[in-house]
Amino acid sequence: MGGLCCCCSNNADETNLMPSPETRRRQQLEAAERRRYENEHRGVKDLERVRQQQLRSEAKQRRLEEAERAANSGPPTLKWQSN
Template identity: 40%
Template sequence: MGMCLPCLGGAADDVVVTPDPDTRRRQLAEAAEKRQKETTYRGVKNPEAVERKKKKREEIENQAMTTSVSGGGGGGLKWQVG
C-alpha cells in the first residue's frame, strides 16, 4: 500500500493552473473575435479596401435616406388646387 504513494507525489507537478474566470472569459472573447474576423475576410486580398467600400456605401445610403425623408429631392408629387 505504501508503494503507490511515491508515484502519486509526482502528479501534483503535472497539474495545469487555470486562469481566473475573468481572464478566461476575456481570452475566449478575443479568440472568438479573431475567428470571426478570419472567416469574414477569407479569400479577400485587401480587407481594408473592403471596409472602406462598405463605409462609403453606407454613407451614400444614409444621404439618400435623409434627402428623400426631408423632401429636398424635388422629385415628389406636387399638389394642384384649382
C-alpha cells in the first residue's frame, strides 16, 4: 500500500520533466536540421560515381543528337550499287 502513495505524490523531480521553452526550441531546431541533412543525403552513397554517370549520360545524348543531325543533313553517305 505504501507504494501506491508514492506514485500519487508530486515529487520535485516529476514536476520538472518538461524542458524549458528555450531548450525545447533548440532541440527542435537541431532535430529539424538533422532531418534536412539526412533527407539531402539519402540514397546517394557515392557522389563521384553519380557525377560520372551524369557525364556519361550527357555524352551519350550528345552522340545521339549528332548522329541524328548527320542522318537528316543531306544524302546518306553510303549508297547501294548493283552491277
